[in-house]
Amino acid sequence: MTSAFEVIRRITNATPAPAADERCDMCDEPIGGDHPHVVNMEGRTLMCVCRGCYLLFTDRDATLRYRAVPDRFLSFPDDTITAVDWDALEIPVNLAFVFRNSALGRMVAFYPGPAGAIESDLSLTAWRSLVERRPVLDDLADDVEALLIRLPDRTDHARTGGPATEVLLLPIDVCYEFVAQVRLRWRGFDGGSDVKAYVDEFFTAMTARARPAGAR
Ligand SMILES: [Zn+2]
Ligand SMILES: [Zn+2]
Numbered sequence: 001m002t003s004a005f006e007v008i009r010r011i012t013n014a015t016p017a018p019a020a021d022e023r024c025d026m027c028d029e030p031i032g033g034d035h036p037h038v039v040n041m042e043g044r045t046l047m048c049v050c051r052g053c054y055l056l057f058t059d060r061d062a063t064l065r066y067r068a069v070p071d072r073f074l075s076f077p078d079d080t081i082t083a084v085d086w087d088a089l090e091i092p093v094n095l096a097f098v099f100r101n102s103a104l105g106r107m108v109a110f111y112p113g114p115a116g117a118i119e120s121d122l123s124l125t126a127w128r129s130l131v132e133r134r135p136v137l138d139d140l141a142d143d144v145e146a147l148l149i150r151l152p153d154r155t156d157h158a159r160t161g162g163p164a165t166e167v168l169l170l171p172i173d174v175c176y177e178f179v180a181q182v183r184l185r186w187r188g189f190d191g192g193s194d195v196k197a198y199v200d201e202f203f204t205a206m207t208a209r210a211r212p213a214g215a216r
Contacts, residue, residue, distance in 0.1 A: 002006035012145070024050040037173045038066040039143055041103070046173055060141045069144045069171045075210040078164035079133055086151050088126035088178075093169060096120055096125070096197065097175050114184035136213050137167075146175045150203060168206050169213065178202055 022031050025047040036054040042065055057068040089109075096111040109122035123147065131138040150166040160198050170178075181202075185194040 022048055024048065024053055026050075026053040029053075031154050036071065037069045037171075039069060039172065041065055041067060041143065042139060046176070060144075066070060067142075067144050069173050070141055072169065073171075073174075073206060073210040074146065074169035074213040076136065076167040076169075076209055076213050078166075080137065080167045081130065081149055081165045083151060083165065085126070085130050085147075087124060089130070090121045090126065094122065094151040095149070097146040097148040097170075099144075099172060099175075100124065102141060102142040110179075110212045112179045114183065114186040116177045116183050117176075121211045139213075140169065144172050146170055148175060148178070148206075150199070166203055166207070168203070168210055176208075 022033065022035065023029065024031050024035075026049050029050040029052070030052050031048060032140050036051065037058050038049050038054060039045070040047055041106055046069075047066070051168060057064055057066040058070075060067070060070075061094075066155050091109055091111070093111045096109050098109045101108045106124060107122060109120040109126050110117040111120050112118075132203070140147065146169070148168045148170050152164065182191065182195055185191070185198050187194065
């Protein structure tokens with residue numbers, strides 16, 4: 001069986017560069033640079049597809065070999081995941097994304113680094129407790145949607161009792177592109193100023209694009 005890390009690394013590496021003359025990986029129809037993706041569950045690779053092929057695999061409850069990556073961007077209130085929740089999850093860094101891997105039957109966590117996505121520890125007990133208290137976090141399609149979570153530097157917030165955490169629900173292909181971009185910019189031990197600027201920019205852009213979770 002493929003490990004979750006292997007899975008994410010392969011998808012990261014397989015993220016195709018946009019090209020004007022791209023064709024659907026399923027039916028060979030020409031598609032533009034802005035096209036949807038499906039995850040091939042067997043090889044865990046990302047495939048570029050036309051709208052018609054994409055629509056064949058949008059049923060999130062079906063047992064399908066391919067799964068359409070939804071085009072859904074959600075933001076959550078600042079207190080959705082508190083610093084206390086974060087500590088309980090046992091994720092050793094301040095920025096990570098989590099998703100449910102249906103092949104493993106559990107949540108997995110990854111964070112971006114100089115070599116791509118790195119699998120993180122994740123306390124499944126703490127995660128279950130968190131979604132019991134915040135059920136809005138549990139509305140996540142298996143394998144194709146992820147929660148990207150950032151905890152600001154705590155030293156900035158020492159006097160306010162705890163920093164606000166940023167939480168976004170993003171399509172998995174967007175998360176892998178994010179990881180790829182961080183990797184490209186990584187310098188030195190902690191990524192350096194380019195990574196920091198890129199991450200800030202990314203959160204600003206994604207927050208602007210997202211609608212608040214629960215809103216209709
Ligand atoms: Zn097609
Ligand atoms: Zn593509």
